[in-house]
Amino acid sequence: MNTQQSFFERNRAVIIFAIIALLMPLWFPLIGGYQGLDTKIMIMCILVVGFDLLLGYTGYLSFGHAAFFGIAAYTTGIMLKDFSGQVIPAIVVAVVLSTLVSVVIGLLTLKRTGIYFSILTLAFAEMFHAMAMAMLQEWTGGENGLTGMMTPMLGSIKMQGAVVFYFSAIIAIVMFYLAKRIERSPVGLMMRAIKCNQTRLEYTGINARKYKLLTFIISAFYAAIAGALMVVYEPFVGHEFLGWHQSGEFVLMSVIGGVGTLVGPMLGAGFMLYFENVLSADIGEHWLLFLGIIFMAVVIFMPGGFMEAISRLQARFNNK
């Protein structure tokens, strides 16, 4: 924040991400990745970037972001099934609805901090999960999940394969750019101040409660976009989308990558999905065990995640 920089300097991270992302169909197969997985990675990148604004910047650990992911996914699914195959209205309705839900949940859960906040968010997400399984079974398909959507269309283009990938990748790049803008804005400064010292912030004339709610809603908005895209990518919604396991995965991705860096959680998301889908083919059923070991190693030895490892390596190189 000390000097004016050129557009390229300021947006270096976004430009690098854009290049890596848009060229993914070229390099990803070389390391064993397959088409479709790259799309999923892009979608998860969107989610964890928003999640990091909440977890890494304001320091609020939500165990309920599957709610916003899942609500948007179900809404998109129902829109594609019963209204039209056009993706834009489906995504817009899903994201608006899910974000509105986040306003209510945010107002209620942000009354508490720390572990109480985490448990409250978890409870709300589980509530939606239970609703999808029972009360709303007619719409959600309950245990079997929601199937039978029309082929998603963008105008007259079929949303399949590479089209979905580029569609998701472009949205991911835009969302990352917006998150970077927020990070550099006064709002980003207030987010970090909330994590540091909320009392001082209140006594400095800032309504910390409103900034927390704003951050919560932004992160839910990101999760909702990811949830909607997930259904465009694969026309199916399972009840697991709303489950605590899904919420836990967002947390794992963020922590492994390094919270509070925006880039870290995206690395974490890429790593987790790659590990789960590619490396597990070699390791077999035990991949969760390996994941557990990696997670523990990161938390114990590198609390800053992959990003800490990278900056340590950089420091070592610079010393030589």
Added chain:
Amino acid sequence: MPILDIHQVSLNFGGLKALQDVNLKIEEGSTHALIGPNGAGKSTLLNVLTGMLAPSDGSVMFDGKPLLDVQPHDINQLGIAKVFQTPAIFPEMTVLENVTIPVFAARDGAFRMNMFEGIDHQRPLIEFAEEQICELGLKDKMHTKADSLSRGDKRRLEMAICLAHKPRLLLLDEPTAGMARHETEQTIELLNGMKDGITKVIVEHDMNVVFSLAEKISVLAQGQIIAEGAPDEIKGHPKVIEAYLGEAQV
């Protein structure tokens, strides 16, 4: 007209009367000390002024506006800043970032939604924050993480955070508690050297600090104001001696 008018304020914690019919008028531009034995209600009174505690009875007017039922951040926006007993800063942020926060709070108010404005495009605001930091003698520490400052420097930083918002009333809760003598002297110097016009209310145990700063002293004991006056009047006041040392020996 006094800048701060505390009228008949009472506060009960269960059965304990923490404050009883406290009346206090603070003149604009003055330095007013609140002293009294432990548990007298000094910090409680400060917490009432900052909106942390709601009194059971009475009223508080700041510059003609009522302060009760106003949230802490709005009270700060009205021009009241508080210096805590333990310096309250943003430890994980740099000194400059610490002071940038109140600068934006002063410009934008308690909440503003514009999330896409780059901080680094606001040169004049950052320069103002830098000036504040320099004025408090932290120029060399501009980009140091606040956490790694010495205790004395943390106190300076906290003052810079408070002053960057251009407050009209500064509340200080034992600003020299736990400080070594030279740090205490630095703090006295800092407060004495502060620009005129800022009213200061200071809660302090160290009589040396009180007598070198205050123009007027109010003595609290058991939630009541038992004496009020210039430092010389307070020094020998029999009620004050009684409150501090127990029954006066005649």
